[in-house]
Structure formats: structure tokens, C-alpha cells
Amino acid sequence: MTSALKVRDRRPRARPFSAPVWLVVLAALCASAAAIPLVYLLVRTADAGLTELLDTLLRQRVLMLTVNSVLLALAVTVTCLVLGTAVAWVLTRVRMPAARFWLLVSALPLAVPSYLAAYGWLVAVPSMNGFFASWLVMTAVCTPYVTLPVAAALRGASGDLEAVARTLGRGPLAAFRAATWPQVRPAAIAGALLVCLYTLSDFGAVSMLRYQTLTWGINAAYSASFDRNQAALLALVLVVLALVVVAGERRSRGQVPRPAARTVPPRVLPGRWRIPLGALVLTAPVVGVLIPVAGLVTRLLQAETIRSIDVPRLLGAIGASLGLAVGGAALAVLLALPIAALAARHRGRLVNAIEAVGFLGHALPGIVVGLSLVFFSLAAVPALYQTVIVLVFAYAVLFMPKAIGSTRSGIAAVPGGLIDVSRSLGLSPLVTWWRVTARLALPSIGVGALLVAISVMKELPATLLLRPTGISTLATELWGRTAVFEFGAAAPYAAALVLLAAVPAVVLSGIRGVAKEEDEL
Structure with a gap:
């Protein structure tokens, strides 16, 4: 999320709307997928009636x-x-x-x-x-x-x-x-x-x-x-x-x-200020990371915790978390690509509207998306209720904005001259996209996929509502055990979640470091 705040908008300045019709239609269809939870929630609320709505709210x-x-x-x-x-x-x-x-x-x-x-x-x-x-x-x-x-x-x-x-x-x-x-x-x-x-x-x-x-x-x-x-x-x-x-x-x-x-250069303050300023910077990391991790490690190293580890169940949760992360990232990127391609090269009210709908998941809490898709799957496609397909779709809706932001910046950074040269050599738009735009934008697309994967591993409320029977992730196992105060039994799942989420984070840091060095060169 934070990287999207620092992405520079490299889209061309206002010019006549000339986007291909097929791209507009495809982007609109992908964006509409993100609106399904909100639309169905509104429909469900309308069915409840005004009387029940007021009675509930009051x-x-x-x-x-x-x-x-x-x-x-x-x-x-x-x-x-x-x-x-x-x-x-x-x-x-x-x-x-x-x-x-x-x-x-x-x-x-x-x-x-x-x-x-x-x-x-x-x-x-x-x-x-x-x-x-x-x-x-x-x-x-x-x-x-x-x-x-x-x-x-x-x-x-x-x-x-x-x-x-x-x-x-x-x-x-x-x-x-x-x-x-x-x-x-x-x-x-x-x-x-x-x-x-x-x-x-x-x-x-x-x-x-x-x-x-x-x-x-x-x-x-x-x-x-x-x-x-x-x-x-x-x-x-x-x-x-x-x-x-x-x-x-x-x-x-x-x-x-x-x-x-x-700009204002950093200044050297007297030595007496270093301790209070350092304490100020460390406030959030100590409260949010050091103390929780210390508690986790302490509980994990206790003998009874080690003896009680259910290794097959732990491995199953790790496998489910990895599989869902890959599936959610892949679907989010597929849905984000047309929207990002349209927003990177074209402007206009229609483009802005499509992009805004694509970012709708940014304002929808996970528990709302999960609940809406429960209602939608039961009413529209009962065969898909409590299946991995609906769960992965929920991840795509929730985290598509991460993929859109990163992919859009990568596509916008591809020089338009290269695309024009490719077209002048007789290559079709699809071949040009594959050989020029997709290859040059691939690092940014990969960053978006990793951001989504990290978010999927940590997602809890939608997973609790939509996960198929018999499938548990590290997040749901951790929540389930802490809900009944089994802190020792939850420790292995918490440790595995931290380690598993750290892998794409390290890869992501490496990709960003390489991109930064290329920009400097």
C-alpha cells in the first residue's frame, strides 16, 4: 500500500480519448467483478426492506x-x-x-x-x-x-x-x-x-x-x-x-x-536529543513488533509447546496459505492488467470511472466482502459455495488495488516510441504488447503480485467466512486457538506465518532495490 502512495503518475497529459473498444470493454468487465460484493450487499439490504433497516440501525x-x-x-x-x-x-x-x-x-x-x-x-x-x-x-x-x-x-x-x-x-x-x-x-x-x-x-x-x-x-x-x-x-x-x-x-x-x-538538509542536534528522538522512532516498532515477537518466541520455546506441535496440521496450513496466496495473486493480476493498461495510456471520465471501480476493494472491509460473497454464491451459484474459487475471488477483489497501482506504473513507464516502432514493423497490437510492454513492465507486475500474495497470507475475516470445510490457513489456525486462549498451541502457526510472509517481503525488497539502481543508472 505504501508503495502506491509514492508512485509517480506518468500517464500522458490530457489527449483525445482513443482507447481501443475491446480494451475498454475488457477493463470494464474486470472492474465490474470488484463491484459484485457491494452491489449484492445493496440488493440484499433492499430485500430486507426499509422497516427492518431502520429497526436494526436504531x-x-x-x-x-x-x-x-x-x-x-x-x-x-x-x-x-x-x-x-x-x-x-x-x-x-x-x-x-x-x-x-x-x-x-x-x-x-x-x-x-x-x-x-x-x-x-x-x-x-x-x-x-x-x-x-x-x-x-x-x-x-x-x-x-x-x-x-x-x-x-x-x-x-x-x-x-x-x-x-x-x-x-x-x-x-x-x-x-x-x-x-x-x-x-x-x-x-x-x-x-x-x-x-x-x-x-x-x-x-x-x-x-x-x-x-x-x-x-x-x-x-x-x-x-x-x-x-x-x-x-x-x-x-x-x-x-x-x-x-x-x-x-x-x-x-x-x-x-x-x-x-x-530542500531542507538534515541537521545535527545536540547529543542529549538522540535518546528521546530515537525512543520516538522506536515507539511503534517496539509496541507492534518487538514485544509481540518476544512473546511469540518465549511461548514457542517452551517444552510443552514443542511437544504439542501437530506437524501434519501445521504443514497443511502452510500449504493452504501458499496455495491461496499464489491463486489470489494470479487472479488479482489478471483482473488488474486490463484496468492498468487502460489507465496507464488513456484519460477521460470513463477511464477514471473504470479505475475507481477497480479500486473499490480498497474501501471494502474483508468481512464485508466475505459476507457478500457468501450471500451471492448461495443465491447465484450454489455449487461454488464454500469452494476455493469463491475464496480466491474474494482475495482478488480485496487486493486488486495493489496490483492495479504497481502494474499501471510499470506500463506507463514503457516508452511509447518503442510501441510505435514495433507497430511500424508490422507486429499486431497483441504481439507488441507481449514482446514490448509486458516484458518491460514485468518487474512492476511481479511487485504487484508479491504485494497481493503477502496480503493474502495475512487476511483473516474473509477467509473465516469463505474457506472450504477442512481447509485452514495459518491465519485461521492462529485465530481459532487464541479465541479459546490456547496461546501455546497457536505459537507454531504464528511463527510459521511470520516466516512465510517474510519470504515474499525479502524478494520484494530485492526487486525494489534493483529497480532503484536501474533508475539511478
């Missing part, structure tokens, strides 16, 4: 769940915005020893799912629960969503206006707020959007920490009731909240001021 318990969700999302977003911006300022404006190390450490919480962090804290503090516990864990794992884009924006921000503000007598904080903040605000708001959506859609952490939100209510209504209209209505409330957040982010984003050539 129930005291539903209001309580909604207020809990909003309060948690607001608290986590504000905290991450303040803490992430402060950490980004330290990383870019203060000369710290081993600067690359501090940047890497600040991004570590992105590799830990919220429910895994919650599990680690519960191992260390079994009585931990409620709003404060959920706020602490969610803030720790979400802070990098603000830190990384704001740090990138600060590196390119002009220092001229801030210097002028200082000469007029303003202090460092006032000068930053007046001169530099407007330049980095779009990046900060975009990061805050990701934090808010992640918090609203979280199910695993809040369930483990026993803080009842809308995601918890949706799962409870679906699991315990024969009339599942209530689950659909609660899901609609969650979708409305997510769409309100997205709309608010777009309205408040504003224009990015054009920076001047001179």
Missing part, C-alpha cells in the same frame, strides 16, 4: 457497535497522524547515525498483522483487553502508513518558505506548520486514510482483545442467527463509514504546492 447494540468503531478509528487515526508525522520529521530533518537502519526499523510494523501483534501482547499480558488495548496495538501496526509517505514528501519539500517563516520570528513548530505542513499534508492525509480504513475493517485484533466493533457484530450476527439480514445491514453500515472516510479524504486532500529547488 437498536441500542448496533448504535454501541457503531460508536465503538468510530471512536477506535478516530483515536488510532489521530494518534498515527501525529506520531507518524513526528517520526517522519526525525527521519528526514535530523542527522541520525545509520539513517537507513532507522528507516527500516520504522517500517517493520507493516510486516506484522494486527491479530498477530494482539496475540503477542496477550501472551505477555493475558488480561489485556478493551479500548485501550485495541488502540495501542492498532496504533503500533498502522503508524508506518503515515510515516513512510510523509517522510517521502518531506524529502522533496521546499525549505525556502520555512526559512522565511523563521526569519519572521516564528518558532520551529510554527514555521513547520505554516510553511512545510501544506506541502506534506496530501501525503499525510492519504496515510491517515489507510489507517482509518484498516482500523474500521480490522476483525482479528479487536476480537482477540475483546473490544466489540461492527466487524465483531457482523461475524456474531452471521454465525449465530438464522436470519442473516442483520449481518448484511451491519455490513452496509460499515461500508457507508468507509466510503465517508474515502470521500472526506478526497475533499481534504487539496493541491500539492510546487516545491522550490532547495
